[in-house]
Amino acid sequence: MCLDAIKCDPADMAADDCEVLATALKWMDEGRRVVMAVVMVTWGSAPRSIGSYMAVDADGTFAGSVSGGCVESAVIAEARELEPNEPPRQLAFGVEDETAWQVGLPCGGNIRVAVFHPERDLLEEAVRSQAVRQPTALVLDLATGAQALVGDDGARGTLALDETRLVAAQMHLGQGTCGVVADEVFVRSHEAPWTLIIGGAVHISQILAGMARQAGFAVTVVDPRRAFADEARFPGITLICGEPDEVLAGITMDRRTAVVSLTHVPRLDDAALRAALGSEAFYIGALGSTRTHAKRCQRLEDLGPALKRMAAPVGFDIGARTPAEIAVSVLAELIAVRRGKPMRVRG
Known part of the structure; x- marks a missing residue:
């Protein structure tokens, strides 16, 4: 075939x-x-x-x-x-x-x-847990096919776990890893999806959202301007029409979350960045020239050392000019940082 x-x-x-x-x-x-x-x-x-x-x-x-x-x-x-x-x-x-x-x-x-053969109840629970960013680990008995799902609240499923297997599953769960244990069981941890939150439903965001989704990110776009926050402009993307500070206050931004603000409006960019810089997000970026960023840092100077976490101008310096080229530069740096490469030091 x-x-x-x-x-x-x-x-x-x-x-x-x-x-x-x-x-x-x-x-x-x-x-x-x-x-x-x-x-x-x-x-x-x-x-x-x-x-x-x-x-x-x-x-x-x-x-x-x-x-x-x-x-x-x-x-x-x-x-x-x-x-x-x-x-x-x-x-x-x-x-x-x-x-x-x-x-x-x-x-x-x-x-x-x-x-x-997956066990439907365990599959459903794994999907539901990922949606609320709660990690789980699937334990598959390679000889019988019996399965167990291990979470912070214990284990359930058709596979009864002895202490050795339970400890191994909990270890993989804690580290977010996968592996075969003693050639008997396979443990597959399920972490929260890599997530990209984009502030501003602008032209660059339209391109970046689609590209990031293809690269494995769950994407959410936030913008309070109804003319911009139009679902027809972001097919298949989670779109929230609301003020960035209010929306982000209700979103968990953990070590698998990136935040990029592209609104071109200082009030909106600043609100998104304040929320992101107070979180565990692994990447925080903002659009704008070096001069624009200097003014931004003056407005946010009360955040002190946290400002050093911000990637601005956002993305790799590839000489990008068009919205599509800028989106490529941003996504490239996102992927690099996600894969453990050091973030480019800004001047």
Whole structure:
């Protein structure tokens, strides 16, 4: 089966794993048979990280990816063949396989994937917990397929956890990591989605919102101006018409949240930045020239050292001039900081 023949919902190959889980739950609620695939182990230059999800229905429609396109066809075929009461199938793919150029990883690297039947109640709870930014960890018994979901309030599911497994699950939960424990169970932590809050429903925001969503961010745009906060201008994006300080007061801005203010209106930019600089947001940026930023810092001087957390002018210096180029520069720096690269020091 070639990838061109596989049905895929639009843009699902670029969907982040939070969306994959939500899609799988939606399919199950529609009465569709759903099988999940998850990357358990990687070696070398594997294109997708441990924990990457893919959901497959009985017709071969899929959401997400486990290798970025290299082995999806083989994984989908295995998922469609998985019998209702069959335990997980463990699949290994690598460049050394004799079928490397057909279903392997010609770019180098190896991956091990588990294909299993998700437990609907646990899937629903995982999706609900992510929506309110509460982490959970799925524990999958590789021999039986039994599962447990571990959260701050304990564990539930068909898998009874002994002390060793519970401790391992709690460790992964606390660190936001994934891994195989003693070749017996796979633990997959679910953290809150990476989130981008954009202040100002301006032209740059329209482009940045769509690009950021494709890059795996849950995007919210905030603007009190009704002419700007028009849903037709931001299809598929959460749009809130309200004052930035009031809206952001009701939003959790944690270490997986970025805030970028692009309104061009000092009062609105300042309100958003004050709220963001008092939070744990991993990235805070504001549009404007060096001169504009100097005036901004004067207005916000009471925040003291916190102002050093602000990326302004926002984004990488790539000589951007058009709204699309500015959006690219902002998203590039967001991704770099999210991946642990140091933020560019402003002059």
